[in-house]
Amino acid sequence: PALVLFTDGFDANYNDTGPGSTIGEEAFFKALSASSVPVYSIGFGANADETTLRRIAERSGGEYRAADEKNVADLFSKVAESLSREFEVLYRRPKGAPSGSKAVVALMIDNSGSMSASEGAFTRMEAARSALYRLVDGLPEEAAVSVAAFTGTVRSLQSPTHSKASLHQAVSSMAPSGGTDILKAVRSALEELSATPAPRKYLFFLSDAAMNVAKSKEAELDAMLGRIRDEGIFTLWISMEKGTAEEGFKRAAALSGGAYVLGENHEALLRAVEEMLKRVRALASDDRVAVEAVVKVPGDDGLPVALAGSGLASLPAMPKEESQTPFSARAGTLSISFEPLDLSAAARPGKERDAPKKDVPRKETTSPSAFSAAGVFAPSRVVPLGSSGRNDAVEITAGAFALAES
Structure with a gap:
């Protein structure tokens, strides 16, 4: 099922006395998330x-389109398509344990030229680096952390990783340079965290610029901020500029x-780090399993285009495999008996050596045998192997290859 929502205005409860929604905003978006129904919203007119x-379209997995008299018919055709x-x-259900309460943390840091300004004994960039080192070192080992720098563009400095050394690097x-694009930074952080299936997501957003965007982009920014809230991403917004x-x-x-902190100097930034660490370290339990789906559809040029989506689902994990798996009915039944091989006369591992030869000539027999009269296996050459292999039926380790000449 899907829903197409077409409107040219606001909810009546917003700015007039007409009958409007009977539930509040928070209850509405909660119900929208629980419905699993994509909403294709079309806003007609200015x-x-x-x-x-x-926000409705993005939260439900649908699409939003702005319409006017010229393109409205075409937009409905695209929705139908x-x-x-x-x-x-x-x-396929995972064989291991679910992801549980592992945290995903995105660090979005302003690298504009103004970050080179001095604040006491440090420049703003130096203070930010010091605080980020403290944050990285204090995060749980299992937390997946990414680092991005934004100026007029957004650069990924490190994709999500558990490696603290990589994060320090x-x-x-x-390095500070260039201008600041707040809208691109928020969009980039939101897209990364939304695409990561995890029950606990955090955004550490630091800048010395005002959270200002062009008037025509204010609705887009507000929609993204609302989506951050809807998806349960806790964000710590840190301003290094007073006023x-x-x-x-x-x-x-x-x-x-989320929460706001004024990080006007090094000490204030360290307090902001402790605020974030306190939240990430908080014990939480979640038995949902991360699920990612990838489908391929024909593109406009006829070539396949991969579309991916992810989320969390309450699906039980498959039982863990035992260390020794019995044969299945398809594999049949096999009985193998292995006897220990005395390699005391063999060479040291890693080398090949002929076995000692007897002083008396070997007596020819009509029935050649690699065994002595006493029934002892007497190889003439031994090659250490130390290799192993396995499948669903059996696991075998070959310690050495013994060649017997009769």
């Missing part, structure tokens, strides 16, 4: 509530359900 319509696609997905590579710049960060914290 008065449509773009912020809410974007999207809904006509059918996919068959095969899911990424932080040390940061009017703080207001934008406070507003971002309120809309995203």
Whole structure:
């Protein structure tokens, strides 16, 4: 099932006395998430509530489109095309334990030229690096952490990793230059965390610039902040600038359900780090399993295009395999008896040596045998192997290859 929502305005409870929604915003988005129904929202005209319509579409897995008299018919055709696609997905349950309460942390750090300004004994960049080193060292070993720097663009310095050495290297590579694009930074962080299936997600957002965007982009920013809240991503918004710049960060914290901290100097930044560590270290339990699906569809040029999606599902893990797996019915039944081989006369491991020859000539017999009269196996050459292999039926380790000449 899917839902197409077409409107040219706001909810009536927003700005007039007409009958509107009977539930609040928080209850609505909670119900939307629980429904698992994608909503394709279309805002018609200049008065449509773009912020809410974007948020509805993105939170439900649908799409948002802005329409006018010229393109509305074409937009409905595109929605119909999207809904006509059918996919068959095969899911295999994981054999290991679910991801549980492992945390995913994204560090989005301002690297603009103004970060070279001095704040006491440190430049802003030096203070930020020092605080980030403390944060990286204090995070749990199992936390997956990424580092990105933003100026007029966003650069990924380190993809999600558990390696603290790699994270230190990424932080040390940061250098101030260029301008600041807040909208790109928020979008990049949100896209990365949304694509990562994990029950606990955190965003550490640090900048010395105001949270200002162009008037035409305010609805898009507000929609992204609302989506951060809907997806349960805790965000710590840190401003290194006092005054009017703080207001934008406070507003971002309120809309995203996060927290705001003024990090005007090195000591203040260290306090912000402790705030984040306290939240990430908090014990939590979650038995959901991370699920990722990838499908291929024909692109406009006829070539296959991969589409990926991920999420968390309450699916039990398959039982762990025993160390020794019995044969299945398809494999049949096999009985092998192995006797120990006395290699006391063999060479040391890693070399090949002929076995000692007897002083008396070997007596020819009509029935050649590699065994002595006493029934002892007497190889003429031994080659140490030390190799092993296994399949679903059996595991075998070959210690040495013995050649017997009769």
